[in-house]
Amino acid sequence: MTHTRRLHLKTIPLILVSIILGPLGNVFLGKAMKGVGSLRSVRILDLAPIASGVLTSGYIWLGIACLLGFFLAHMLLLTWADYSYVQPATSLSYLTIAILSYFILGEAISPLRWLGVSVICLGVFLVGQTSPSGVLERA
């Protein structure tokens, strides 16, 4: 097995884990934050009760747990793959985020937004055509 093939064999499963856990984490964070009210024009004094509201929400911890799993997978990936490959490759998660926001949070997603998300995924596909590590291409 070539080195590049071996790299892909461990890179792709970890990217899949990232694509699911990352968006799931963000969806749970969104659910937790919508529960405490808008921080758009909040005063510093109001932050304490809001923070306690956030911390006692189960969703925030569920979201953080998912994001920690995502972060671990991401760190492992970065030990062998280029950052500029990993970051775009895991961005297939933008499709996952739209799907999960629609089904779990009931967000209305306009056709324009679906188009934008799809274009992001097309960009991801193009990036996925390049080698995981620039070092390998140079060798």
Next chain:
Amino acid sequence: MREAVLFFFIVVAGTAGELCVSRAMKSVGEIHDFRPKSILRFILQSSRLPWMWLGLALMSVGFFSLLAILSFREVSFVVPVSALSYAAGAVGAKALLGERIVRNRWIGIAVVCLGVTIVWWSRK
């Protein structure tokens, strides 16, 4: 205005943090097996690196900005727009980590940015 500042923190602090973590990870070296003992040693090794802590601090700034913006914006809007960090990430990876970014990767990143722009237009 507050929204723009928060997006700035998510994109710039978040990306800078990831670049620091990536730099720390590269000095730990490639992982060859996934046994718990190896993973534990990997975590211990990386926790001794200043780049790791700087990265985590910057990523925390990005994270709290994300929480703040999620309190008044949709997840399906905030997360795609924060993909602006793709351009920031590519520029930073080239400048700070010395990664060579091939032309096709730049094209992909440009398409991702176009998608982000379209999502921004979908703002209500």
